[in-house]
Structure formats: C-alpha cells, structure tokens
Amino acid sequence: MATSSLFNPTISFPSRNPKLQSTPKFRNPILRIPKATSDSSPSPPTNGSPPLSTLKNRRSADENIKDEARRHRAASGEDRSNFSAKYVPFNAGPDSTECYSLDEIVYRSRSGGLLDIQHDMEALKKYDGAYWRNLFDSRVGKTTWPYGSGVWSKKEWVLPEIDPDDIVSAFEGNSNLFWAERFGKQFLGMNDLWVKHCGISHTGSFKDLGMTVLVSQVNRLRKLKRPVVGVGCASTGDTSAALSAYCASAGIPSIVFLPANKISMAQLVQPIANGAFVLSIDTDFDGCMKLIREVTAELPIYLANSLNSLRLEGQKTAAIEILQQFDWGVPEWVIVPGGNLGNIYAFYKGFKMCQELGLVDRIPRLVCAQAANANPLYLHYKSGWKDFKAVKASSTFASAIQIGDPVSIDRAVYALQNSNGIVEEATEEELMDAMAQADSTGMFICPHTGVALTALIKLRNKGIIGPTDRTVVVSTAHGLKFAQSKIDYHSKEIPDMACQFANPPVQVKADFGSVMDVLKDYLLNKAPKSKVY
Ligand SMILES: Cc1ncc(COP(=O)(O)O)c(C=O)c1O
Numbered sequence: 001m002a003t004s005s006l007f008n009p010t011i012s013f014p015s016r017n018p019k020l021q022s023t024p025k026f027r028n029p030i031l032r033i034p035k036a037t038s039d040s041s042p043s044p045p046t047n048g049s050p051p052l053s054t055l056k057n058r059r060s061a062d063e064n065i066k067d068e069a070r071r072h073r074a075a076s077g078e079d080r081s082n083f084s085a086k087y088v089p090f091n092a093g094p095d096s097t098e099c100y101s102l103d104e105i106v107y108r109s110r111s112g113g114l115l116d117i118q119h120d121m122e123a124l125k126k127y128d129g130a131y132w133r134n135l136f137d138s139r140v141g142k143t144t145w146p147y148g149s150g151v152w153s154k155k156e157w158v159l160p161e162i163d164p165d166d167i168v169s170a171f172e173g174n175s176n177l178f179w180a181e182r183f184g185k186q187f188l189g190m191n192d193l194w195v196k197h198c199g200i201s202h203t204g205s206f207k208d209l210g211m212t213v214l215v216s217q218v219n220r221l222r223k224l225k226r227p228v229v230g231v232g233c234a235s236t237g238d239t240s241a242a243l244s245a246y247c248a249s250a251g252i253p254s255i256v257f258l259p260a261n262k263i264s265m266a267q268l269v270q271p272i273a274n275g276a277f278v279l280s281i282d283t284d285f286d287g288c289m290k291l292i293r294e295v296t297a298e299l300p301i302y303l304a305n306s307l308n309s310l311r312l313e314g315q316k317t318a319a320i321e322i323l324q325q326f327d328w329g330v331p332e333w334v335i336v337p338g339g340n341l342g343n344i345y346a347f348y349k350g351f352k353m354c355q356e357l358g359l360v361d362r363i364p365r366l367v368c369a370q371a372a373n374a375n376p377l378y379l380h381y382k383s384g385w386k387d388f389k390a391v392k393a394s395s396t397f398a399s400a401i402q403i404g405d406p407v408s409i410d411r412a413v414y415a416l417q418n419s420n421g422i423v424e425e426a427t428e429e430e431l432m433d434a435m436a437q438a439d440s441t442g443m444f445i446c447p448h449t450g451v452a453l454t455a456l457i458k459l460r461n462k463g464i465i466g467p468t469d470r471t472v473v474v475s476t477a478h479g480l481k482f483a484q485s486k487i488d489y490h491s492k493e494i495p496d497m498a499c500q501f502a503n504p505p506v507q508v509k510a511d512f513g514s515v516m517d518v519l520k521d522y523l524l525n526k527a528p529k530s531k532v533y
C-alpha cells in the first residue's frame with residue numbers, strides 16, 4: 001500500500017453513514033490512509049498515482065505511461081478482482097437468472113429485449129459514498145493511465161475487470177461545465193444555468209465517452225481470440241466519427257453505414273480520414289440501423305451502436321462528472337437531446353448509481369428534448385405512455401437526431417418515469433433561434449443543443465423550471481461540425497424561417513470613407529445589414 005504524501009494521495013475511508021452534502025471535500029487531495037471497515041474488506045482501489053520514491057524523477061525514457069502504470073500496479077499489489085459486471089436483460093424482475101459475461105458477443109436478451117450491464121453493487125457498497133467521491137476526485141487532472149480519462153477515472157463502475165493494458169482511450173471526458181451566465185440572465189432570468197459541453201471532445205461529440213469503452217472491450221475480445229474481424233455501426237454522423245477514430249487508434253477495422261446526404265460534411269469526412277470502410281446508403285438512419293443489425297447477425301462484425309449496452313457504461317460517466325463538478329451537489333434539472341435514446345438512460349444510470357452508492361442523496365429531474373420532425377418519444381409521452389409508435393423522421397437541422405424508430409425506447413421511458421421526467425419538442429425555427437441566441441452570448445453550439453435549449457425555454461416560460469433552479473443543458477456535439485446550418489441561418493437562406501437573430505456580414509468597399517460610414521452607422525446603432533456601402 002502506498003504511503004500518504006502530498007503527491008501520493010492514498011484514499012480516505014470514512015464512515016459508512018456520511019452526511020452527504022455536509023461531508024468536507026478534498027479540494028487538495030491530501031488524502032488519509034484508508035481504513036478497512038472490517039477484516040474481510042477488500043483492499044481498496046488506488047488512484048493510480050506513482051509511489052513517492054518515483055515522484056521527483058520522470059519515468060525513464062524507455063518507459064511509457066502504460067508501462068509505468070503496470071509497474072505501479074505490480075508494486076502496489078492492486079487487486080482488480082474485487083468488482084465485476086455482467087449483461088442482464090434490461091429491467092428484468094428479481095427472479096430472472098439470465099446473464100452473460102461481458103466477454104460474450106450478445107446484444108439482446110433471450111426474449112429479444114434490450115440488455116443492461118449490472119455491476120456487483122454489494123461489492124461496490126463495501127466502500128461508502130465519501131470514499132468513492134474522494135477516489136474519483138483524486139484522479140481528475142492527471143495523466144495517470146488510464147485514470148486521466150474522465151470515463152476511466154470511474155473504471156470500477158464502468159468495466160471493472162478489463163486490464164488497463166487493453167484500454168483504448170483518448171483521455172476523453174472531463175468536459176467543461178460552462179456557466180451560461182449571460183444566456184441565463186438575458187433570455188431566461190436564470191442565475192444557475194450550466195451547459196455541459198460533451199461535444200468539446202476528441203471527435204467532437206459525447207459518443208467518445210461510450211466508444212472508448214466499447215472499443216476497449218473489442219480490443220480485449222480480439223486478444224481473447226473471439227471472432228471479431230471489425231466493428232460496425234449505423235450512424236447519423238457522430239457514432240461513426242467516434243468509432244472510426246477509436247478503432248484507428250487501436251488498429252481495428254471499422255465499417256460505418258451512413259444515410260446518404262443526411263449528415264454534415266464535417267461528420268462525413270471524419271470516418272473517411274480515419275480509414276473506416278464507409279458505406280453511403282440511400283436510406284435514412286433507421287434504414288441503416290436495420291441493415292447493420294442484419295449484417296452483424298451474419299458476419300463477425302461487432303455492433304457499436306448504443307443497442308450495445310457497453311456504450312452506455314461510458315456515457316453514464318458524464319452524469320457522474322456533472323455531480324463531481326458541482327462538488328457532489330445535485331442539480332434540479334438535466335436536459336438531454338434525444339434520438340436513438342441511449343444517452344438519456346445513460347444519464348439516469350449514472351445519477352442513480354451515485355445515489356445508490358451514497359455519493360448523493362437524490363437524482364435530478366430529467367428532460368429529454370426532441371426535434372418536432374423526429375419526435376416519437378414526445379408523442380409517446382403526450383399519449384400518457386400508451387402504445388409506442390415509431391414515426392418516419394423528416395429532415396431536421398438537428399440531423400444527428402433524425403431518428404424515427406429509436407432502439408432504446410424502453411430504456412428512455414424507464415429513465416423518464418423514474419426521474420419524474422418530462423419530454424419536450426422543438427420546431428426547426430425554435431431550435432435554430434435558440435442556437436443563434438446561445439451563440440450570441442459566446443457559445444458555438446450544435447443544433448441538437450438548440451433543441452435542448454428550446455425545451456428549457458418552454459419549461460421556463462411555463463414556470464416548471466424556476467429562475468433559481470440549478471439546471472444543466474447537455475450539449476452533445478461541437479458546433480463546428482454543423483457550421484453549414486449556421487451559415488444558412490445567418491445568410492437568411494432558410495425557406496419559411498424568419499432567422500430573426502441572423503447576423504450577416506456587411507459588404508463594404510475597400511476605401512476609408514465607406515468603412516467610416518459603416519462604422520458610424522453601426523456605432524449609432526442603425527447599421528442596416530442589407531445596405532451595400
Ligand atoms: C449530437 C447528438 N446529440 C444527441 C444525440 C442523441 O443521443 P441518443 O441517440 O443517445 O438519444 C445524438 C445521437 O443520436 C447526437 O449525435
């Protein structure tokens with residue numbers, strides 16, 4: 001066991017009955033030596049920091065961070081067998097005995113339903129909430145393999161049994177939680193509004209969080225000689241970008257099915273550049289999804305869509321991260337744009353695990369926001385959760401959520417019903433205006449985040465979300481991937497849309513007088529955008 005020091009924080013192991021919100025935080029992780037609660041308690045996971053003796057010196061030139069981590073694991077005798085996880089049917093009753101090892105290739109339960117990953121909660125509960133909070137906090141901001149990743153800093157709750165050597169990570173996660181001060185104040189009269197920028201990430205979307213987990217497990221399966229010749233997905237552009245990047249980094253073939261002419265140029269070029277085998281198919285996302293399911297049932301291609309519950313284990317860490325960024329305080333609301341509907345469940349699962357393991361004492365209310373042009377969940381919610389009907393999704397600027405038959409519908413309904421959740425929708429004009437308004441306050445968000453902001457505006461206007469409610473809007477992709485939608489908006493080139501917040505450039509001749517004229521008009525607040533100077 002490592003010794004306590006400024007740089008080598010061993011982990012505190014406080015009482016099992018913490019007063020959750022009043023427990024002091026370790027802002028500077030000078031942590032105490034852990035005390036087992038009983039003789040039979042397993043040795044606790046460490047934060048992976050090197051022992052004191054090595055800290056003054058850099059690791060030797062011929063050692064990389066994986067070698068270094070391996071050496072420290074061997075020296076500390078770290079035991080990974082404490083924790084485990086397996087596939088079980090999603091929402092199975094207590095009598096169900098059906099389960100599968102994560103080393104099996106299985107996407108569906110025997111009855112054809114969804115699967116979920118179940119952790120050995122009893123083993124995790126041997127450590128109290130304060131212990132886990134301190135452990136996770138101690139790993140932030142380091143380059144220790146693999147804990148420098150926001151996902152793998154929660155490894156015991158994600159894929160506890162994977163060998164760190166098999167992990168494929170770009171140190172994803174730990175994304176900015178942005179205080180939307182001006183947007184909140186100016187447009188909503190809110191003072192505690194936050195945007196979780198999951199799109200400021202390796203491939204520009206939250207998909208990196210799930211893909212690091214899935215591709216790591218594939219890496220392991222291939223080492224175990226399981227029949228996996230490549231990994232495939234259907235995509236509206238972000239899953240394919242993440243899949244191809246993580247596969248390329250591990251040297252694993254990737255195959256992506258894209259709906260022709262329905263994703264942005266920036267998204268299309270991502271898998272092309274990363275060397276994926278790209279199929280542009282003359283159908284929509286739902287058509288691609290059907291095809292990839294059929295193909296992966298026939299060929300040894302591993303399915304990377306969120307139907308595969310491995311993905312959600314990574315995505316749930318964004319929820320844990322939000323709590324961590326609030327010093328383990330719980331926001332009132334979290335708003336997530338929904339398409340194939342894996343992410344809303346991932347958020348629920350992350351929050352719920354934190355509650356069950358004593359890190360927090362409640363979970364936020366969840367809102368799922370859909371584009372009105374692709375709104376099967378919204379219609380289902382409005383019908384009082386009566387029979388679900390898939391829809392034919394129409395074209396939307398929020399193209400990554402143009403999905404009419406979401407594979408995770410059951411997971412989404414469960415998440416919303418168990419979080420006192422709400423579903424909202426946004427028309428094209430609403431989502432584009434919300435995006436433009438947010439951008440005008442210094443953000444540069446994607447249209448999907450515009451959908452989520454529209455939901456916020458509607459719930460705020462109805463008085464459901466209060467002015468002082470701490471609210472987090474999840475931004476799911478980088479705005480730069482969707483620059484064309486902003487160009488269309490600011491050029492006022494969208495049929496039947498007023499584009500009321502458009503800010504087109506002013507055409508001006510290259511002479512001093514013209515430039516002075518335009519600036520005077522501007523400074524006197526009357527520069528007409530259409531005038532040619
Ligand atoms: C940018 C973006 N936002 C939101 C979503 C919706 O996530 P989910 O499919 O998990 O509902 C997706 C993908 O579907 C996406 O790519």
Ligand SMILES: N[C@@H](CCOP(=O)(O)O)C(=O)O
Nearest residue numbers: 235236237238239305306340
């Ligand atoms: N927006 C997604 C759609 C597929 O979602 P997934 O989470 O099931 O992979 C994409 O970018 O492809």
